[in-house]
Amino acid sequence: MGKRAMIFIDGNNLYFGLKKNIGNYNLNYEKFINKLALDYDLLRAYFYTAEFRREDDEKIHESQQKFITYLQEVPNMQVVTARVERRGDTLVEKGVDVQLAVDLVRFGAKLNYEVAIIVSGDGDYSPAVEAVKDMGLNVINAFFPDEVSSYLRHVCDNFVQLDYDYLKNCLFASTTTAFVRNGVESRDPVDVEREYNNSQ
Numbered sequence: 419m420g421k422r423a424m425i426f427i428d429g430n431n432l433y434f435g436l437k438k439n440i441g442n443y444n445l446n447y448e449k450f451i452n453k454l455a456l457d458y459d460l461l462r463a464y465f466y467t468a469e470f471r472r473e474d475d476e477k478i479h480e481s482q483q484k485f486i487t488y489l490q491e492v493p494n495m496q497v498v499t500a501r502v503e504r505r506g507d508t509l510v511e512k513g514v515d516v517q518l519a520v521d522l523v524r525f526g527a528k529l530n531y532e533v534a535i536i537v538s539g540d541g542d543y544s545p546a547v548e549a550v551k552d553m554g555l556n557v558i559n560a561f562f563p564d565e566v567s568s569y570l571r572h573v574c575d576n577f578v579q580l581d582y583d584y585l586k587n588c589l590f591a592s593t594t595t596a597f598v599r600n601g602v603e604s605r606d607p608v609d610v611e612r613e614y615n616n617s618q
Contacts, residue, residue, distance in 0.1 A: 421532040423458035425451055426518050428538035429467035439562045444590040448492045454535050462494050466514045469499035519546035526550040541567025
């Protein structure tokens with residue numbers, strides 16, 4: 419077995435990165451986390467997101483609840499939710515980055531992992547990464563190269579470049595109407611490639 423690893427996913431950051439760089443945010447998370455941790459003994463992956471309440475936006479709430487249910491069925495995945503606050507007419511995610519950074523340091527201090535993989539481009543995680551490295555642990559950053567903070571990328575021990583070639587076997591076709599469980603594709607993976615090529 420390889421070194422013990424945990425994955426920390428900034429859900430909102432990943433969503434917008436996928437949408438901008440791939441044009442498809444329907445990620446098969448079971449395949450994705452297993453690919454990220456291929457050389458390691460994956461203990462758990464944490465997915466951080468702000469949870470919408472029904473009174474915030476009923477449509478978004480219902481869609482998000484289906485997505486969270488899907489994530490909860492992914493082996494070794496745990497969903498960590500923060501809050502959404504209304505500022506005027508805008509809904510703002512609050513507490514996600516703080517919770518991720520706290521867990522990164524807290525689990526590191528307990529030596530729960532030897533390698534942390536952070537899926538985010540947010541440079542605000544850099545101080546937490548430095549704290550973990552001071553404990554003698556390794557931190558890998560996985561994200562889209564044009565979307566990642568140069569500070570975060572360079573403070574981490576290694577960088578995994580997310581792009582279409584890396585992710586193509588971890589994507590559902592965006593026309594898939596429902597989240598697919600148990601890693602079973604409901605559409606031919608060729609559809610994924612066709613959609614990506616048409617978006618370029």
